[in-house]
Amino acid sequence: MKSLFITGATGFLGGAVLARALSDTSIESILLLVRANSPKEGVERIRNNLAKFGCSETLLTKINERNILLGDLAYSEDFLNDDRLSGVTHVINSAAVASFGDNALIWKVNVEGTLKFVKRMADVAGLVRFVHVGTAMSCVPEAGTLVTESMTRKPEVEHLVQYTWSKSTIEQLMIEQCPQLPLVIAHPSIVVGHSEEGCRPSSSIFWVFRMALMLGKFMCSLEDKIDVIPVDYCAEALLLLTKSAVLSETVYHISAGDTGSTQFIEIDKAMAAALNQQPVSSHYQQVDYSELVKGRREFKTIYGPCNERLMLRAMRLYGEFSMLNVRFSNKKLLDLGMSPPPRFVDYINRCVEITRDFSIPELMKVDFK
Template structure:
């Protein structure tokens, strides 16, 4: 790679990409799209985020005002005339509103603003690769299956949340409006924690496992599997897709695959070990949502001060995801030479340790912003 543009570098996945990219000698320069009032503020936001990924002072010192492209995908027209965009050779587009709540910006950023940005980059004559970060869930997988990559779409009403619908939509629009774009679509599965830093970079989704185990009941079976990868593995795969000169496929899963996916019973044992507690497997109850509703009066006793309605909404949403029992094939990525990811249970103790002092309501804010 020569001149890399990263969007979303103040976030979870984009921050992990930047943390890895700073050590990549093949990258001549890095440009970062950042929401800020000044380049100096942009540098500060980037460095504050990188600190959560364990970056050394030497790496942090590589970031200065020249790396900052001030802008926001919600108002992409405000930065698209920056002349530096015309010299970019590689893009990793990880910026998105990744909320599972009803955020009005989801469509404005993930679809409308992103499409304007993509159209601008499609006109850059020296652009070699545009890696767009989607989500494996955008295909609305059938329960109990090993899912392979496909561009087939499901109607909006089949999507559990607007986020996955927006990701499915922008993939189609990029293909239709910018056929000349050197596009590769990366679809991560469920990204939870960092293999070394645990949940220090973000508590996203990890709190769901804690929430269910604390309650002792949930909508999935303990024998069901879930496809989880750490954010640093995902970042390494994105950089691989960006730097690889020839790719035969348009879409790649970044996932644990069938072999690396983890049963909930394994998660129970690993988390209990990290907390010095007994696993709940013997007493765990698989229930439907109505049973969770009946338990709402106990939420404050179990989780501390919380919004019962928001807790129930989270349980319903993530409960439906947990029951899917899907795995996403990672064969195409592994065929490129990418190593298999660490399994969730291999680093779950780090996630436990870095969230030990936080309540469930505090941890879940990142996914319902």
Template sequence: MAFFHSEYFIMSNLLITGSTGFLGGAVLARAISDSSIRSILLLVRADSPAEGVTRVRNNLAKFGCHEHLLNKINENNILLGDLAYSDDFLDDARLSTITHVINSAAVASFGDNALIWKVNVEGTLKFVKRMAEVSGLVRFVHVGTAMSCVPEAGTLVTESMERKPEEEHLVQYTWSKSTIEQLMIEHCPQLPLVIARPSIVVGHSEEGCRPSSSIFWVFRMALMLGKFMCSMEDKIDVIPVDYCAEALLLLTKSTELSEKVYHISAGDAGSTPFIEIDAAMAAALNQKPIRSTYQQVDYSELVKNRKDFKTIYGPCNERLMLRAMRLYGEFSMLNVRFSNKKLLDLGMLPPPRFVDYISRCVETTRDFTIPELMKVDFK
């Protein structure tokens, strides 16, 4: 599925970080069939190039890539390395030949992961400084998150570099992404930097949750419980990962960009109210919507239901479930939409709405419990 009007410009040597992950994998799945890209280098954590190839191919298969595309990835495409230990790969001579970078690697955990700061800030900054020295570098697209701005509830948010203090961030992940944006600009003013801030990335428009169940389980969890902290009329700004990947490639290819920061989002028109999500989820599960019985409650009410969690969700860690409910409940109450006008002005088409592909997400998660699905976001 094409999400922008045409192929834009030739990229010589593209470096992608995070290609064994959700978003980076989607970027690579699109890039390997793009005739405008001459060569691709992939930063991969592995003990050998052969192991790196296996990891990349296994991830690409989740995105529906055919075997002839998988076979395009070989050991020449692999740069062994880990942003947690950037010094180990920064002297590789191939980095000096790179013309374009899509930096999607990050520890995208909403848990208390000790690697968040080491990877997302310290290791990334070392990598950025190295790439800023490359004389032929044309574009460095860094993937942040729209939530790093700590938006005000009920607003349509436009792009800004205004930074909120750490105590206003709900999780360390968004604080780390906000911090690295500022550090890149301060330490590497010569870097041809573009910051892409995706909104909430859920599923794939064709493959559903086969590539990753990230975030999707939250909707199932709330609807199974029949109560949550948001209103059914609140909206949420959701995009599929393949749309986000296409937008990143568009930002990488465009020769002239007038802005430093771009949202990749559903925008005001494409954001979806929870009542529509309920109806679409119910239709996919062949059940009745819960809108007539749904209760908007505060967190204390959810705590009272903890003894019912194992009955509703199966074997689970009640404390972790409550933590997830509190965290995602606060996000769901924001009713925030992120303006996508700047991206659409570049020729990007509006994204599919979440309800347009939610049935694929349901089908690909049908055989998994909520505790199984949520592991990806609390690693």
């Protein structure tokens, strides 16, 4: 791989991709899109993020100002004329506003800015592969199903959050407006923690499991399954999709699949063991959202100082996701030679260790920015 361009390297998934790419001797050069006031500040941001992934000092020093392209997808026109983009051969586009909140930048970054960037890269003569990171949830899957890869687009009203709608929209626009782009779309399932570093890189989504189990009731059944993968596994799969000489498909799930998905009752037992507590399964209640609303006055007692309305909004959003009992087929990825991912319960103790001293309101800020 001659020249790899990564967007989103100061974030959770992009940081994991870069951490793995730095040890890949087949990559000759790496260029990184970074929001910063100077290349020096950009290097500092990248190194600080890489440290969360357990990168050695030797790997950290591989990043210098020559690796930095200053820019922001919200204002992509400001960096698209940089000559270095014309020498890029491979792209992993992981930058996005991944908030489940009402963030005004979701559409500006995930759709408008990304499309301008994609059009610029589609004109690069030597571009071999453009891997765009979407989300498996963008297909709005039917509850209780094993979902195979699809580009079927559901209307906006069927999406639970604007984030998944924005990811679905940009995929259609890329295909329609840039047919010459050597595009591969990666659809990760639910990315939680790191198989070695736990939640050190990010507490994203992990807090939801703790929140529900602390409450002792939620909208899902403990027998339901959830498709979870660690971020380092997702990064490894993205690099495989980027490097593979021939790919027969446009869309690939990066997921735990049917056999690797985890029941909530397994998560409860693993979480309890890590916290040295009793599982809540003996007294757990599956309830409607209306029951959660009725109990909102208990939130401050259970979770400490918190915004009741924001807690309820989080419970409703993630509660509806948890009820889906959806698994995403990973057969196409495994057929490329990718190994199955670690199961969530196999590294959940590392996630607990990192987050045990933080409250739920503190942890959830990363997903409601």
